Amino acid sequence: MNYAIIETSGKQLMVEPGRFYDVNRIPVESYKTISLPKVLLICQDNQLYWGQPCIEGASVKATILKHLRAPKITVYKMRPKKKTRKKQGHRQELTRIMINSISKGSSYGS
Numbered sequence: 664m665n666y667a668i669i670e671t672s673g674k675q676l677m678v679e680p681g682r683f684y685d686v687n688r689i690p691v692e693s694y695k696t697i698s699l700p701k702v703l704l705i706c707q708d709n710q711l712y713w714g715q716p717c718i719e720g721a722s723v724k725a726t727i728l729k730h731l732r733a734p735k736i737t738v739y740k741m742r743p744k745k746k747t748r749k750k751q752g753h754r755q756e757l758t759r760i761m762i763n764s765i766s767k768g769s770s771y772g773s
């Protein structure tokens with residue numbers, strides 16, 4: 664099982680080739696290929712490669728599939744006995760990416 668742990672948009676994510684993931688919005692047009700260079704760990708052929716904190720030269724290639732928005736959440740704040748109520752909604756902007764490949768880079772002899 665090949666997988667990698669990457670950091671994108673402030674979060675760490677375990678990714679596998681051929682699967683899609685929703686991450687915080689990336690300002691790139693749809694159907695463009697991007698490279699995600701912050702790779703923390705790679706598992707290929709049951710061997711682990713990790714960096715401190717990132718693997719130098721490693722990258723994950725991904726394709727932007729589409730931009731979407733998460734379901735709406737309601738934020739309701741109330742102070743009891745003060746007659747103060749505040750109701751807000753929020754929808755997070757997301758980008759759906761498809762992972763194409765994971766490369767180790769030159770530091771581990773790709």
